[in-house]
Amino acid sequence: MRIPELIRRKRDGESLGEREIEELITAYVRGEVPDYQMAAFLMAVYFRGMTEEETAALTRAMVRSGEQADLRTVGGVTVDKHSTGGVGDTTTLVLLPLAASAGVRVAKMSGRGLGFTGGTLDKLAAIPGFRTELSVAEFTAQIRRIGLAVTGQSPALVPADGRLYALRDVTATVESIPLIASSVMSKKIAAGADKIVLDVKVGRGALIRDRDRAEELGRLMVQIARRAGREATVFLTDMDQPLGLAVGNALEVAEAIRTLQGRGHPALVELCLELGAEMMRLAGVEADPDRAKEILLKKLESGEALEKFREWVRAQGGDERIVDDPSRLPAAPFVQAIQSDVDVYIRDVDALRLGRCAAKLGAGRQRKGDAVDPSVGIVMGGRVGDRIERGRPVAVVHAASREDLSAAVEEVRQAVSLSREKVPGRPAVIARIAGVDTFGR
Amino acid sequence: MRIPELIRRKRDGESLGEREIEELITAYVRGEVPDYQMAAFLMAVYFRGMTEEETAALTRAMVRSGEQADLRTVGGVTVDKHSTGGVGDTTTLVLLPLAASAGVRVAKMSGRGLGFTGGTLDKLAAIPGFRTELSVAEFTAQIRRIGLAVTGQSPALVPADGRLYALRDVTATVESIPLIASSVMSKKIAAGADKIVLDVKVGRGALIRDRDRAEELGRLMVQIARRAGREATVFLTDMDQPLGLAVGNALEVAEAIRTLQGRGHPALVELCLELGAEMMRLAGVEADPDRAKEILLKKLESGEALEKFREWVRAQGGDERIVDDPSRLPAAPFVQAIQSDVDVYIRDVDALRLGRCAAKLGAGRQRKGDAVDPSVGIVMGGRVGDRIERGRPVAVVHAASREDLSAAVEEVRQAVSLSREKVPGRPAVIARIAGVDTFGR
Numbered sequence: 001m002r003i004p005e006l007i008r009r010k011r012d013g014e015s016l017g018e019r020e021i022e023e024l025i026t027a028y029v030r031g032e033v034p035d036y037q038m039a040a041f042l043m044a045v046y047f048r049g050m051t052e053e054e055t056a057a058l059t060r061a062m063v064r065s066g067e068q069a070d071l072r073t074v075g076g077v078t079v080d081k082h083s084t085g086g087v088g089d090t091t092t093l094v095l096l097p098l099a100a101s102a103g104v105r106v107a108k109m110s111g112r113g114l115g116f117t118g119g120t121l122d123k124l125a126a127i128p129g130f131r132t133e134l135s136v137a138e139f140t141a142q143i144r145r146i147g148l149a150v151t152g153q154s155p156a157l158v159p160a161d162g163r164l165y166a167l168r169d170v171t172a173t174v175e176s177i178p179l180i181a182s183s184v185m186s187k188k189i190a191a192g193a194d195k196i197v198l199d200v201k202v203g204r205g206a207l208i209r210d211r212d213r214a215e216e217l218g219r220l221m222v223q224i225a226r227r228a229g230r231e232a233t234v235f236l237t238d239m240d241q242p243l244g245l246a247v248g249n250a251l252e253v254a255e256a257i258r259t260l261q262g263r264g265h266p267a268l269v270e271l272c273l274e275l276g277a278e279m280m281r282l283a284g285v286e287a288d289p290d291r292a293k294e295i296l297l298k299k300l301e302s303g304e305a306l307e308k309f310r311e312w313v314r315a316q317g318g319d320e321r322i323v324d325d326p327s328r329l330p331a332a333p334f335v336q337a338i339q340s341d342v343d344v345y346i347r348d349v350d351a352l353r354l355g356r357c358a359a360k361l362g363a364g365r366q367r368k369g370d371a372v373d374p375s376v377g378i379v380m381g382g383r384v385g386d387r388i389e390r391g392r393p394v395a396v397v398h399a400a401s402r403e404d405l406s407a408a409v410e411e412v413r414q415a416v417s418l419s420r421e422k423v424p425g426r427p428a429v430i431a432r433i434a435g436v437d438t439f440g441r
Numbered sequence: 442m443r444i445p446e447l448i449r450r451k452r453d454g455e456s457l458g459e460r461e462i463e464e465l466i467t468a469y470v471r472g473e474v475p476d477y478q479m480a481a482f483l484m485a486v487y488f489r490g491m492t493e494e495e496t497a498a499l500t501r502a503m504v505r506s507g508e509q510a511d512l513r514t515v516g517g518v519t520v521d522k523h524s525t526g527g528v529g530d531t532t533t534l535v536l537l538p539l540a541a542s543a544g545v546r547v548a549k550m551s552g553r554g555l556g557f558t559g560g561t562l563d564k565l566a567a568i569p570g571f572r573t574e575l576s577v578a579e580f581t582a583q584i585r586r587i588g589l590a591v592t593g594q595s596p597a598l599v600p601a602d603g604r605l606y607a608l609r610d611v612t613a614t615v616e617s618i619p620l621i622a623s624s625v626m627s628k629k630i631a632a633g634a635d636k637i638v639l640d641v642k643v644g645r646g647a648l649i650r651d652r653d654r655a656e657e658l659g660r661l662m663v664q665i666a667r668r669a670g671r672e673a674t675v676f677l678t679d680m681d682q683p684l685g686l687a688v689g690n691a692l693e694v695a696e697a698i699r700t701l702q703g704r705g706h707p708a709l710v711e712l713c714l715e716l717g718a719e720m721m722r723l724a725g726v727e728a729d730p731d732r733a734k735e736i737l738l739k740k741l742e743s744g745e746a747l748e749k750f751r752e753w754v755r756a757q758g759g760d761e762r763i764v765d766d767p768s769r770l771p772a773a774p775f776v777q778a779i780q781s782d783v784d785v786y787i788r789d790v791d792a793l794r795l796g797r798c799a800a801k802l803g804a805g806r807q808r809k810g811d812a813v814d815p816s817v818g819i820v821m822g823g824r825v826g827d828r829i830e831r832g833r834p835v836a837v838v839h840a841a842s843r844e845d846l847s848a849a850v851e852e853v854r855q856a857v858s859l860s861r862e863k864v865p866g867r868p869a870v871i872a873r874i875a876g877v878d879t880f881g882r
Binding site: 003004005007008011034035036037038039040042043044046047167169170171172173 | 444445446448449452475476477478479480481483484485487488608610611612613614
């Protein structure tokens with residue numbers, strides 16, 4: 001195989017064969033194809049795209065580059081949940097114990113967040129003592145015992161993705177639909193769960209801003225799962241504004257606890273019910289979505305979901321006292337509220353600006369390997385359309401220093417716009433893609 | 442400067458600033474920007490192009506990456522001539538002594554050919570004893586003495602081009618107009634000549650197949666020269682069929698001698714007159730093109746051009762006896778003519794196939810650093826439109842082995858198509874671009 005010829009064919013818009021893609025990835029992982037040829041190939045893919053067949057072949061080749069987790073010892077159907085990442089995305093912390101309390105076996109392997117704010121592991125690591133790295137034996141045993149486990153992904157799974165992602169990150173080739181799809185799906189397939197719920201974020205604060213492209217990504221991932229013998233459902237959800245009110249690791253844990261206590265923002269609750277009902281359907285627990293949502297609501301109201309969260313924290317070595325006393329979570333030394341002198345409605349919150357602001361405060365990483373500060377971040381007074389009474393905070397900033405605080409207060413002011421007039425709210429869930437045929441069009 | 446951000450901006454179709462491009466090239470040459478980022482950048486340039494300003498900035502940055510030749514000691518205006526490369530392109534060997542015999546000071550620095558057939562240096566190296574590497578002192582002294590010198594380009598000139606070209610070659614990013622323009626023009630500017638005649642080949646056997654793209658390249662190079670304080674004229678010439686009859690190094694030297702003896706093919710002669718007249722205009726020798734061509738024709742007829750060729754060969758250490766006795770040139774051991782049983786016209790000759798065939802015979806390089814065989818190649822019986830009388834050769838193949846010979850004979854048969862009907866000839870010169878305003882539209 002001549003690599004320059006392969007790059008040229010992709011550059012000229014041709015489709016590559018399954019075996020060619022497999023050989024390319026194998027040779028790359030072996031170090032036989034240098035990074036500069038892979039970088040040129042990735043940029044050609046950025047411009048020319050890949051067919052579904054090519055993307056599936058790329059995904060397969062990436063899965064084969066390493067080990068695959070075997071979750072059969074769990075016994076029964078396992079469900080994974082993945083989000084493409086956004087600002088204030090507290091879903092996992094609420095949804096996983098909620099679904100587990102309803103009988104779903106949840107098996108989530110997670111990567112470290114690379115975006116503005118931390119990933120799921122960073123949020124969990126804000127809980128004192130919480131172990132985010134479990135062995136495969138610990139992982140499966142915990143799912144058997146309490147129906148739920150989350151761990152960092154073993155580097156032995158999909159080593160090709162690690163190398164490709166690092167290269168994409170420094171060559172401006174991250175935002176490519178087939179490259180995102182193969183990166184996500186190779187990890188999900190290697191991680192071993194039978195069923196996968198994917199939350200594709202769309203909007204200013206997401207990797208993908210455009211609804212059509214998000215839909216394309218969603219359809220592609222559903223097809224790749226099908227070709228790999230897995231079943232996946234994709235939800236497109238809004239990331240034009242932050243999802244939850246909190247943006248920052250410990251702050252989001254606190255919001256998750258409030259939500260599990262039945263005091264969550266309706267938008268976040270609704271998203272968790274939608275995704276949870278689909279997890280129940282996929283797990284074979286309850287096929288009817290309305291009935292499933294009813295069950296989930298009861299689990300929230302009865303406190304069973306919160307108890308499952310407590311059980312989960314305990315199982316992974318965390319300090320369960322945070323459940324009843326969130327003040328035990330790391331707290332930032334400097335806190336300031338932004339208030340309004342009059343009653344106002346939130347007209348807009350720019351998720352990108354708010355996310356960048358949180359990252360500057362230390363809640364996210366600027367580079368791979370950076371440490372995150374679990375305590376810092378922003379808590380909004382509401383989502384778009386919500387009314388903020390005079391004297392109540394529009395937002396509260398939590399910072400590590402006085403300088404950070406005043407800079408962030410200014411940035412939050414610019415990210416948020418207010419209105420004296422009533423503003424319509426915006427739903428969190430935009431669409432659902434479950435197989436090609438059931439999507440609504 | 443953040444390189445991924447710079448790549449992203451080019452990827453998204455933005456124009457980069459002069460200083461950004463300069464910093465990128467400087468950092469790349471210093472090894473501070475890795476090949477994989479440059480490869481992604483080059484592929485983004487392939488898709489998005491560059492403005493004239495960006496290309497000029499890139500060219501300048503490349504020139505500044507190394508030394509620049511100082512030809513002021515030559516005294517008077519120096520003219521360089523460059524071809525983008527094609528099959529059977531014997532022009533330089535004829536044109537340079539022809540123009541020098543008419544009083545033009547010709548200063549040509551040449552790269553080794555990377556295409557199907559050898560470059561000018563490979564052709565000259567087919568002359569026993571000919572030295573293709575002169576010191577700068579030898580180079581300028583020879584121009585002063587006989588009005589003409591050709592040498593391989595010093596690696597101290599434009600080191601950035603050497604690295605960039607090698608990278609483009611293995612990442613399928615060669616065929617980009619701004620990258621070709623900056624590569625050619627940086628070398629021409631660093632080589633020091635005041636005036637530059639550029640022969641841009643168009644067609645199947647050329648890097649650029651499409652006339653519009655060739656015109657775009659030509660205009661761009663003229664503008665880059667202007668911005669660098671040089672004057673350049675571009676000719677677009679046909680490379681759909683080979684230019685001369687001979688394809689192969691010693692075979693082309695022999696054709697050049699025949700042409701300088703006044704027995705050349707009219708198409709090759711016409712091209713040399715066109716380019717020669719322009720060199721005379723640029724050198725300030727004769728401004729009127731018709732008058733210039735008359736002078737050049739007389740130099741051919743009187744034998745003065747041939748004498749200048751002889752003087753040139755002698756000056757660079759070559760065996761000048763080849764001029765009167767071309768059988769002293771390297772000769773291939775296996776020769777076979779392809780004949781026609783009837784009178785025919787040449788309908789088509791595929792320059793790409795013929796060039797590849799010559800390269801397989803050993804006349805060109807498959808890879809950088811390969812040796813070429815000076816003796817092998819193909820001599821056509823005519824150009825498209827020419828009549829071949831029954832029993833006369835349509836083509837003659839010169840090979841190093843019997844196997845090569847029979848394979849090449851078969852390939853030549855496929856590259857050439859014949860017709861019993863008369864076929865119109867095709868001119869070699871397509872258009873001329875001298876500054877933006879004078880081009881005919």
